[in-house]
Amino acid sequence: MNLIASLPWYDLPASQHALDLFWNRLRTELECLSVSGLPARLNRELTPQQLWQRSELLLSQCCGPDLFTDDACALEPVARPIFQDLACTPGTYFSHIVTARSIPTTTNPRLVVNAPSSRSGCLALLEWLAEQGLAADAEPLISGSHQQSLQYLREGRADLAAIDAHSWGLLDHHGLSVIGCSREAEAPPFVRHRLNPIPASVLYAALDETIQELGPSIGISGLIETDIEVYRDMATDRSCLSACIQTGSAEQSRLRPVA
Known part of the structure; x- marks a missing residue:
């Protein structure tokens, strides 16, 4: 399977180069964990809503309330970022x-x-x-x-x-x-499609390692494991x-x- 990855939530002109470097490093970490079929580049052609419905989706982002919409109901939250530039509770x-x-x-x-x-x-x-x-x-x-x-x-x-x-x-x-x-x-989660063949634990491990090395370049100082229940109040x-x-x-x- 050819996998898909995107980091759309902060993919702005000022951050695109750093995100590309981040993905390159994350891809290397995933390859070291025997993950194959990884894309060479982040997907910027499809909208997040289109990507969320693809079973090949290895990695993306969404907002908490999105998890309870039809477009994103197949997503599994994997982790929350700790933003290094914000004075607030981690995660x-x-x-x-x-x-x-x-x-x-x-x-x-x-x-x-x-x-x-x-x-x-x-x-x-x-x-x-x-x-x-x-x-x-x-x-x-x-x-x-x-x-x-x-x-x-x-x-x-x-x-x-x-x-x-x-x-x-x-x-x-x-x-x-x-x-x-x-x-x-709660910060917008990193997510995967529930039918993606790569386990969430593998994705989390690779993300964690990459953030330790390159997280500051995209304003992230750490990672917190998460699940959909963390965002349940947003659905009400x-x-x-x-x-x-x-x-x-x-x-x-x-x-x-x-x-």
């Missing part, structure tokens, strides 16, 4: 609440989210909004990526967005301001997810969504 992350202008607390801000099933870009924003006692002006716009959400703010099409704090440093945020942060949540907040579903079609972006 968790949070979002920056971002605006291009001052948002008076008496107004109903216009929201933009990257995707309805995103913890960092959707659930985090709606939770923060509720904590501040604010209500959205209308159903959120759906941009397709964190990078595109920032562009919506710059263009004045929206007032607030929640941006994954790990991706913040990889994005152009000129002219934008952080006005708050969300509560911590259906009201937040449904609030982000627009009646119109979402604008498409060629950029990979970020958790």
Whole structure:
């Protein structure tokens, strides 16, 4: 079987070279563990949703709420990253609440989210909004990526967005301001397709070894074993997810969504 690998959640222009080097090293570790059929390169042609449904999928990433959607129901979480650039509990992350202008607390801000099933870009924003006692002006716009959400703010099409704090440093945020942060949540997991022939234990061992050597180059200092139960609470907040579903079609972006 020809296997497939992707690392889409933080696969942005600023990080692509480091991710390619990371994959090259991870592939070597997997080969040392007698894994064959490994791809020469990370897959950047198919969308994450397309990849998640392929039994050849050895490695990818998703957001916690994705695990409970039809697109990703065949995925098995293997590990959570420990982000070295975030001041939070190991194995968790949070979002920056971002605006291009001052948002008076008496107004109903216009929201933009990257995707309805995103913890960092959707659930985090709606939770923060509720904590501040604010209500959205209308159903959120759906941009397709964190990078595109920032562009919506710059263009004045929206007032607030929640941006994954790990991706913040990889994005152009000129002219934008952080006005708050969300509560911590379990970090987006590394995942495999459940029918992939390579055991999760083998993938974890290779990932762990590679992160010890090259993790800092992609902002990861360590790894924590995980499973789907860690993310179970994210599946129960259906009201937040449904609030982000627009009646119109979402604008498409060629950029990979970020958790």
